[in-house]
Amino acid sequence: MNVFARPAPEGAGDAIVVRGLTKLFGGRPAVDHVSFRVARGRFFGFLGPNGAGKSTTIKMLTGLLRPTEGEVFIEGHPLERELLAVKRLIGILPEELPLYERLTGEEYLHFAGRMYGLSREETRRRTDELLAFLSLEEERGKLIVDYSQGMRKKTALAAALIHSPRVLFLDEPLNGIDPVSGRVVTDLLRRLAQKGVTMFFTSHVLDVAERLCDEVAIIDRGRLVAQGTLAQIRAQREVAQDASLEDVFLKLVAADVKRQDLSWIG
Amino acid sequence: MDRLIALIVTRWRMELRTMRRARERAVGLALLLPGLLFSSLLGAVLAYGGVRAVKAHDPDLLLPLLSLVATGVGLSWVLSPLLTGVAFSESHDVSRLLHFPLPLPTLVVASLVGNLLQPMVLAALPILVSLSLALSRNLFALPFALAGSLLSLAFLLAAAQAGALVLHGLSRQRRFQDLAVFVVIGFGFVMSVLPVLLLSGGARVLGTIARGLAAGNLVALSPFAWGLRAAVHAGRGDALGFTGWATAEAAAIVAAGGLSARLIERIHRGELELGRGGAAAASTPAVMALPGQVGALLEKDLRVAWRDPATKATLFLSCATPLFWLLVFTRTSGGLSAGGLLVLSMLVGASAFGNAFGLEGRGLGLLLGFPAPRWRVLLAKNLTGFALRLPGLLTLLVMGSLLAPPVLLPAAATIAVCTFLIAAGGDNYASILFPIVAPRPGRNPYGGPAAGSRGLAAAALGALFFAGTLVLASPFVFLGWLPMLLERPSLWLLSLPLALAGAAAMYAMLVAGAARLLARREPELLERVLSEA
Numbered sequence: 001m002n003v004f005a006r007p008a009p010e011g012a013g014d015a016i017v018v019r020g021l022t023k024l025f026g027g028r029p030a031v032d033h034v035s036f037r038v039a040r041g042r043f044f045g046f047l048g049p050n051g052a053g054k055s056t057t058i059k060m061l062t063g064l065l066r067p068t069e070g071e072v073f074i075e076g077h078p079l080e081r082e083l084l085a086v087k088r089l090i091g092i093l094p095e096e097l098p099l100y101e102r103l104t105g106e107e108y109l110h111f112a113g114r115m116y117g118l119s120r121e122e123t124r125r126r127t128d129e130l131l132a133f134l135s136l137e138e139e140r141g142k143l144i145v146d147y148s149q150g151m152r153k154k155t156a157l158a159a160a161l162i163h164s165p166r167v168l169f170l171d172e173p174l175n176g177i178d179p180v181s182g183r184v185v186t187d188l189l190r191r192l193a194q195k196g197v198t199m200f201f202t203s204h205v206l207d208v209a210e211r212l213c214d215e216v217a218i219i220d221r222g223r224l225v226a227q228g229t230l231a232q233i234r235a236q237r238e239v240a241q242d243a244s245l246e247d248v249f250l251k252l253v254a255a256d257v258k259r260q261d262l263s264w265i266g
Numbered sequence: 267m268d269r270l271i272a273l274i275v276t277r278w279r280m281e282l283r284t285m286r287r288a289r290e291r292a293v294g295l296a297l298l299l300p301g302l303l304f305s306s307l308l309g310a311v312l313a314y315g316g317v318r319a320v321k322a323h324d325p326d327l328l329l330p331l332l333s334l335v336a337t338g339v340g341l342s343w344v345l346s347p348l349l350t351g352v353a354f355s356e357s358h359d360v361s362r363l364l365h366f367p368l369p370l371p372t373l374v375v376a377s378l379v380g381n382l383l384q385p386m387v388l389a390a391l392p393i394l395v396s397l398s399l400a401l402s403r404n405l406f407a408l409p410f411a412l413a414g415s416l417l418s419l420a421f422l423l424a425a426a427q428a429g430a431l432v433l434h435g436l437s438r439q440r441r442f443q444d445l446a447v448f449v450v451i452g453f454g455f456v457m458s459v460l461p462v463l464l465l466s467g468g469a470r471v472l473g474t475i476a477r478g479l480a481a482g483n484l485v486a487l488s489p490f491a492w493g494l495r496a497a498v499h500a501g502r503g504d505a506l507g508f509t510g511w512a513t514a515e516a517a518a519i520v521a522a523g524g525l526s527a528r529l530i531e532r533i534h535r536g537e538l539e540l541g542r543g544g545a546a547a548a549s550t551p552a553v554m555a556l557p558g559q560v561g562a563l564l565e566k567d568l569r570v571a572w573r574d575p576a577t578k579a580t581l582f583l584s585c586a587t588p589l590f591w592l593l594v595f596t597r598t599s600g601g602l603s604a605g606g607l608l609v610l611s612m613l614v615g616a617s618a619f620g621n622a623f624g625l626e627g628r629g630l631g632l633l634l635g636f637p638a639p640r641w642r643v644l645l646a647k648n649l650t651g652f653a654l655r656l657p658g659l660l661t662l663l664v665m666g667s668l669l670a671p672p673v674l675l676p677a678a679a680t681i682a683v684c685t686f687l688i689a690a691g692g693d694n695y696a697s698i699l700f701p702i703v704a705p706r707p708g709r710n711p712y713g714g715p716a717a718g719s720r721g722l723a724a725a726a727l728g729a730l731f732f733a734g735t736l737v738l739a740s741p742f743v744f745l746g747w748l749p750m751l752l753e754r755p756s757l758w759l760l761s762l763p764l765a766l767a768g769a770a771a772m773y774a775m776l777v778a779g780a781a782r783l784l785a786r787r788e789p790e791l792l793e794r795v796l797s798e799a
Contacts, residue, residue, distance in 0.1 A: 064631055066789030087637035098628035102573035110554050114562035115636035
């Protein structure tokens with residue numbers, strides 16, 4: 001059931017407004033009339049089981065996939081008609097990291113800065129700061145093809161931040177990052193949210209989402225089944241007030257975690 | 267034994283299913299089989315006739331000659347995965363089985379036996395039978411001669427397996443893989459022009475080398491030939507010679523199998539993964555030196571191209587190819603005519619089928635994620651194409667200046683640039699509407715969307731665009747050629763700038779239209795490329 005029975009009007013305070021977003025693949029809906037809005041400066045978690053439609057939704061919100069139906073507004077700009085204007089405002093950290101592997105990390109950040117229209121001096125300053133902040137300084141001269149998964153992720157995050165975006169789309173940002181870097185990244189994301197940057201965040205790790213997000217939406221089989229703060233969702237769905245996000249999530253996506261034992265084990 | 271049979275049957279079943287489910291592979295096999303059958307029968311006839319002739323005229327030459335041929339065939343078989351690029355892209359099938367509790371010798375034997383059904387292996391059997399027949403002086407000797415020949419084939423397969431594992435292990439080191447890809451492309455180019463070089467007198471040199479090797483009998487040390495040596499001795503009725511060489515070949519097979527098992531074990535434990543090959547920190551500043559978004563895009567592409575071994579090799583070949591053709595021109599017609607130079611310039615300029623967005627693969631999502639105006643993206647891609655073709659064009663002009671009147675060079679350069687502008691402008695539409703997605707690094711270079719009927723369609727499309735480019739560029743080529751036709755060289759001062767201006771105007775129109783098309787079709791293009799890459 002969609003918690004938004006009525007379409008949400010795009011307001012001045014909303015960073016992301018999504019109305020009736022639908023994507024059909026071969027006639028089958030991967031995302032089915034999804035509507036939600038994210039207020040500016042919120043840390044918004046977009047959660048769902050595998051194959052629920054999270055990645056398809058994030059691709060449509062960032063202009064990588066044309067919706068079959070529906071509208072998306074980013075910071076008041078209609079995505080369909082003002083694609084380039086939207087791309088100036090957003091930063092994207094995709095789950096798969098299609099970086100230019102034959103550039104060094106430093107070269108890639110310089111390239112990204114220039115592509116966002118930053119001056120050479122500003123690009124250099126921000127690159128140096130980002131490399132130091134994300135502990136990539138020693139690896140700055142290595143080709144990305146020789147980077148570990150965690151280093152690639154940090155490089156992609158640095159590129160997504162270099163132009164100071166107003167909305168950040170983060171698809172599984174903490175996958176493959178060591179705990180120390182994970183803490184650095186989550187602290188950074190929190191600070192960005194406090195400064196008014198809107199975070200659209202997907203993760204399979206529900207306790208991370210619970211710690212970081214002001215608000216979550218849960219998608220299952222292409223349909224939005226809940227949206228709001230954890231307290232709101234608990235109240236809407238009559239879940240115990242001390243229930244964790246994981247309990248709420250499992251209840252909403254109707255995941256039957258009780259199974260019979262395997263007869264040959266034990 | 268159950269596990270061994272299960273492994274072999276599963277392998278054959280998977281290969282059959284691959285063919286059943288991929289029409290282009292089934293069609294390829296249907297086309298390949300008659301050719302293979304013909305070449306196998308021809309090989310059998312030649313082997314029989316050749317052995318009989320050598321036995322009749324110079325029996326002492328038989329052993330070294332057969333050993334030389336077996337060694338040549340064996341080495342090319344072992345290195346063939348490297349030459350086709352497959353060794354560096356496909357993981358060896360045993361690596362997927364390593365987490366099962368299977369003894370390594372079982373894996374090695376299963377892989378070897380699984381290879382027996384390969385068409386190339388089956389095609390070798392008639393040749394070995396006819397060879398054994400030719401070697402045997404009576405029917406009693408035939409089974410022994412055949413056993414010796416089959417031992418050679420078995421060693422060849424075992425050596426090929428060990429060789430593929432070595433390549434697979436080494437390919438995990440990025441620097442080695444880059445170097446090998448670069449060298450192999452160059453080697454492939456040399457092999458492709460080898461027939462022409464042989465026709466121009468190189469065959470004599472090769473013949474001298476082969477005779478030297480055979481005379482020194484160095485090839486007796488080659489285990490590829492030990493089985494065949496056993497077959498020769500069996501054919502002569504020399505039981506001791508047969509037993510000695512056959513035992514040596516059997517030991518070599520066991521050693522190759524043991525080496526394979528050891529290699530599998532080392533690959534499994536990561537001991538052949540020679541590190542990630544991390545580069546030392548770059549001493550030069552990483553700043554993008556070229557100005558603006560177009561400059562950054564161009565510089566990015568050039569840096570990536572220079573560090574990508576395949577693109578770098580192509581860059582060198584773009585210089586070697588005009589040199590080669592100019593060499594052929596001079597040897598066949600005694601010189602390069604003025605018309606010949608202008609036609610060559612046009613052809614070099616028109617070969618701008620770049621498939622820029624298809625080659626970006628998954629990086630396209632990254633590229634189009636930046637808010638750069640799309641005409642700048644297209645312009646940068648075209649400039650990259652021009653920069654990568656520039657060395658070839660300059661080589662052509664330098665060589666042309668030595669072989670044709672220097673007064674033609676400005677016209678040749680103008681014609682090449684005009685044709686390139688039209689070709690690049692048109693190629694943008696092909697990149698947007700029909701991107702041919704390149705397989706990801708580490709995947710089979712011959713698989714994926716570029717293979718089969720899509721690959722054929724791409725080739726047809728490329729030919730169509732090439733023809734279209736020649737038609738569209740013809741007014742500007744005509745302007746470059748007209749002063750020569752009228753025998754008034756001074757007219758070039760007017761006609762060449764006019765041709766360049768016209769081609770530039772047409773290019774600007776083509777890019778503007780392509781940018782509008784890209785803005786409209788961007789999500790569809792991304793969806794297609796990202797889903798196929």
